[in-house]
Amino acid sequence: xxxxxxxxxxxxxxxxxxxxxxxxxxxxxxxxxxxxxxxxxxxxxxxxxxxxxxxxxxxxxxxxxxxxxxxxxxxxxxxxxxxxxxxxxxxxxxxxxxxxxxxxxxxxxxxxxxxxxxxxxxxxxxxxxxxxxxxxxxxxxxxxxxxxxxxxxxxxxxxxxxxxxxxxxxxxxxxxxxxxxxxxxxxxxxxxxxxxxxxxxxxxxxxxxxxxxxxxxxxxxxxxxxxxxxxxxxxxxxxxxxxxxxxxxxxxxxxxxxxxxxxxxxxxxxxxxxxxxxxxxxxxxxxxxxxxxxxxxxxxxxxxxxxxxxxxxxxxxxxxxxxxxxxxxxxxxxxxxxxxxxxxxxxxxxxxxxxxxxxxxxxxxxxxxxxxxxxxxxxxxxxxxxxxxxxxxxxxxxxxxxxxxxxxxxxxxxxxxxxxxxxxxxxxxxxxxxxxxxxxxxxxxxxxxxxxxxxxxxxxxxxxxxxxxxxxxxxxxxxxxxxxxxxxxxxxxxxxxxxxxxxxxxxxxxxxxxxxxxxxxxxxxxxxxxxxxxxxxxxxxxxxxxxxxxxxxxxxxxxxxxxxxxxxxxxxxxxxxxxxxxxxxxxxxxxxxxxxxxxxxxxxxxxxxxxxxxxxxxxxxxxxxxxxxxxxxxxxxxxxxxxxxxxxxxxxxxxxxxxxxxxxxxxxxxxxxxxxxxxxxxxxxxxxxxxxxxxxxxxxxxxxxxxxxxxxxxxxxxxxxxxxxxxxxxxxxxxxxxxxxxxxxxxxxxxxxxxxxxxxxxxxxxxxxxxxxxxxxxxxxxxxxxxxxxxxxxxxxxxxxxxxxxxx
Numbered sequence: 001x002x003x004x005x006x007x008x009x010x011x012x013x014x015x016x017x018x019x020x021x022x023x024x025x026x027x028x029x030x031x032x033x034x035x036x037x038x039x040x041x042x043x044x045x046x047x048x049x050x051x052x053x054x055x056x057x058x059x060x061x062x063x064x065x066x067x068x069x070x071x072x073x074x075x076x077x078x079x080x081x082x083x084x085x086x087x088x089x090x091x092x093x094x095x096x097x098x099x100x101x102x103x104x105x106x107x108x109x110x111x112x113x114x115x116x117x118x119x120x121x122x123x124x125x126x127x128x129x130x131x132x133x134x135x136x137x138x139x140x141x142x143x144x145x146x147x148x149x150x151x152x153x154x155x156x157x158x159x160x161x162x163x164x165x166x167x168x169x170x171x172x173x174x175x176x177x178x179x180x181x182x183x184x185x186x187x188x189x190x191x192x193x194x195x196x197x198x199x200x201x202x203x204x205x206x207x208x209x210x211x212x213x214x215x216x217x218x219x220x221x222x223x224x225x226x227x228x229x230x231x232x233x234x235x236x237x238x239x240x241x242x243x244x245x246x247x248x249x250x251x252x253x254x255x256x257x258x259x260x261x262x263x264x265x266x267x268x269x270x271x272x273x274x275x276x277x278x279x280x281x282x283x284x285x286x287x288x289x290x291x292x293x294x295x296x297x298x299x300x301x302x303x304x305x306x307x308x309x310x311x312x313x314x315x316x317x318x319x320x321x322x323x324x325x326x327x328x329x330x331x332x333x334x335x336x337x338x339x340x341x342x343x344x345x346x347x348x349x350x351x352x353x354x355x356x357x358x359x360x361x362x363x364x365x366x367x368x369x370x371x372x373x374x375x376x377x378x379x380x381x382x383x384x385x386x387x388x389x390x391x392x393x394x395x396x397x398x399x400x401x402x403x404x405x406x407x408x409x410x411x412x413x414x415x416x417x418x419x420x421x422x423x424x425x426x427x428x429x430x431x432x433x434x435x436x437x438x439x440x441x442x443x444x445x446x447x448x449x450x451x452x453x454x455x456x457x458x459x460x461x462x463x464x465x466x467x468x469x470x471x472x473x474x475x476x477x478x479x480x481x482x483x484x485x486x487x488x489x490x491x492x493x494x495x496x497x498x499x500x501x502x503x504x505x506x507x508x509x510x511x512x513x514x515x516x517x518x519x520x521x522x523x524x525x526x527x528x529x530x531x532x533x534x535x536x537x538x539x540x541x542x543x544x545x546x547x548x549x550x551x552x553x554x555x556x557x558x559x560x561x562x563x564x565x566x567x568x569x570x571x572x573x574x575x576x577x578x579x580x581x582x583x584x585x586x587x588x589x590x591x592x593x594x595x596x597x598x599x600x601x602x603x604x605x606x607x608x609x610x611x612x613x614x615x616x617x618x619x620x621x622x623x624x625x626x627x628x629x630x631x632x633x634x635x636x637x638x639x640x641x642x643x644x645x646x647x648x649x650x651x652x653x654x655x656x657x658x659x660x661x662x663x664x665x666x667x668x669x670x671x672x673x674x675x676x677x678x679x680x681x682x683x684x685x686x687x688x689x690x691x692x693x694x695x696x697x698x699x700x701x702x703x704x705x706x707x708x709x710x711x712x713x714x715x716x717x718x719x720x721x722x723x724x725x726x727x728x729x730x731x732x733x734x735x736x737x738x739x740x741x742x743x744x745x746x747x748x749x750x751x752x753x754x755x756x757x758x759x760x761x762x763x764x765x766x767x768x769x770x771x772x773x774x775x776x777x778x779x780x781x782x783x784x785x786x787x788x789x790x791x792x793x794x795x796x797x798x799x800x801x802x803x804x805x806x807x808x
């Protein structure tokens with residue numbers, strides 16, 4: 001993306017915004033500190049999060065058995081340590097053959113007693129850094145779980161028309177006459193501004209209905225506790241789980257008073273139970289994809305749904321039609337693909353190649369014969385929803401594809417590793433509009449509780465912080481790890497406890513090892529399998545090696561044009577040359593003045609910035625593709641522009657001198673960066689395309705390896721003939737970067753190019769900053785580690801599939 005105007009807006013936004021990158025930055029943490037100043041005054045005191053979920057330790061075909069671990073994790077840790085396996089503490093395991101449901105409070109009693117002790121009295125603890133004892137206290141901030149677990153922990157049943165724990169009795173969900181299920185169709189206009197035109201629309205939503213209701217109020221802890229004054233806990237009334245209180249399902253959905261209300265501070269928490277973005281995103285994507293692909297038995301657009309359209313809506317084109325022989329025929333919906341289009345979509349997934357470790361191999365989930373996808377895991381749905389959905393729906397009419405693209409961008413921005421508080425307030429205004437647009441397209445049967453809950457997600461992100469600290473991805477991976485501990489099928493809980501204690505002891509002992517000793521604690525990341533050496537002898541920053549080559553080295557000689565171009569590029573990007581001082585006239589500058597040596601080394605693989613780059617020739621024939629490169633370049637007018645290309649060669653240059661003066665350059669083939677000629681940016685949604693037949697005309701192929709970030713390119717479905725020459729650009733994020741918004745290093749390019757004026761944020765009706773969308777995390781949650789050259793990435797989310805299905 002180019003234009004100095006765009007960069008001015010970005011810098012102004014960063015300066016004025018309140019960035020949320022950790023729960024401690026959010027309002028819930030700060031509110032807790034204000035209400036309990038004595039607790040906040042002691043830096044040793046810790047905040048905790050609790051998660052529980054069920055999984056089956058046996059295969060899906062075995063006798064049903066549900067194992068429920070309860071996990072605590074502390075938040076008083078830096079982002080790179082928070083939510084990691086060593087700091088997920090297995091507190092207890094509920095050994096039951098079935099779901100504990102409301103009786104889970106009985107098993108949580110010992111934990112609640114410990115939490116009370118940690119709050120009221122504290123525990124004497126030794127601080128090794130100051131070699132003194134101190135009184136450690138702790139507080140539970142919130143719980144994390146999927147939607148069924150939400151009901152078990154909170155006491156508010158998540159089934160029925162009052163399933164939403166925020167809307168409560170103010171929900172306008174109703175039961176479909178023919179479908180027989182509860183629907184949240186036309187439940188989102190009340191979240192719009194009072195003068196919004198959708199509120200007065202009698203045709204597009206429930207017919208002849210005008211929405212005048214205000215948004216449902218959010219109850220405080222004191223207000224909820226007052227409502228629960230006449231409802232006992234499961235401890236006091238053991239038969240509570242088998243009975244229902246008067247007004248259940250009509251005036252309330254309380255099935256018990258949760259045991260967490262016995263904690264003295266629980267009512268002061270702004271968020272007590274988190275809505276799980278992982279399962280909401282997965283179920284929303286499932287409904288969208290199954291409907292537009294018209295998957296038999298899973299599509300929300302069936303005969304009963306068409307009959308309900310006639311009852312509640314005015315969409316004559318979707319109503320059932322009676323044929324001449326008296327049978328009912330379902331007309332094709334404009335939001336569903338034809339058989340030919342479905343095969344185009346499947347062919348797109350079949351040929352899709354993503355970077356190594358970015359996601360699982362989705363091509364294995366494609367059935368070209370029946371034109372459908374099967375076996376998609378939660379992380380696959382995460383990738384499809386946030387980056388591939390705009391490509392898939394590009395064959396649909398604009399009035400259908402645009403709301404789906406806006407929904408995709410909403411989830412992508414919401415799942416960013418850094419959030420802006422002002423942007424989150426815009427999300428709260430935008431998501432009801434997006435949902436209302438979808439209500440004008442899809443039938444009422446499409447909107448179950450999972451399609452309603454996104455309206456509350458921006459509030460939780462604004463109050464609780466980034467979703468990476470409050471969703472189920474790290475816990476689902478941890479449950480998969482616990483499942484592998486089960487060796488004795490007759491005693492699954494005992495096997496888990498024994499293996500967990502062994503693992504915890506091993507990790508504790510690793511703190512006594514020297515730092516250079518490799519252990520589970522000091523294990524390098526997937527793309528950080530090398531030590532950053534201390535290079536005090538290196539005089540210039542450009543000579544400080546960043547990254548590590550891999551593979552078989554091949555030597556070759558540069559021609560005169562390559563030498564001159566590479567030499568000029570290194571000089572233009574050497575910090576000491578651009579900003580000279582008295583200290584920089586040393587041997588390093590002498591080496592630059594002598595020029596680089598003609599003989600260079602080339603490598604097929606290079607690991608830098610926690611990305612694993614492969615050359616184009618190395619990626620051929622593999623299931624993954626790691627040769628996509630992006631750098632930010634400058635024109636003579638000082639406008640900035642992203643350059644996209646393919647990595648052809650990794651060059652290890654050497655300059656003469658006594659020291660080891662090496663520079664690693666990427667030799668890339670760039671796509672034409674000129675706007676609307678070789679690169680195209682959507683004026684509203686910021687989606688970037690490059691024309692694969694247009695290449696950068698000048699010979700300027702080199703960039704420093706440290707300046708590159710990784711991208712990959714996706715073709716459009718063959719049905720879009722106007723986009724057959726264009727590739728969609730998808731930026732990735734380094735696996736190890738947790739609390740850092742990745743900004744592309746600036747590279748000087750010898751080029752003159754016309755700039756375009758981007759759409760200002762005020763002109764974007766339902767989305768947020770396109771800069772945030774491109775720079776933030778697409779892969780905020782990653783798959784498990786693999787071998788270096790493994791062709792197919794496996795998804796690690798193999799915990800109890802029933803826990804996913806319960807949220808459908």
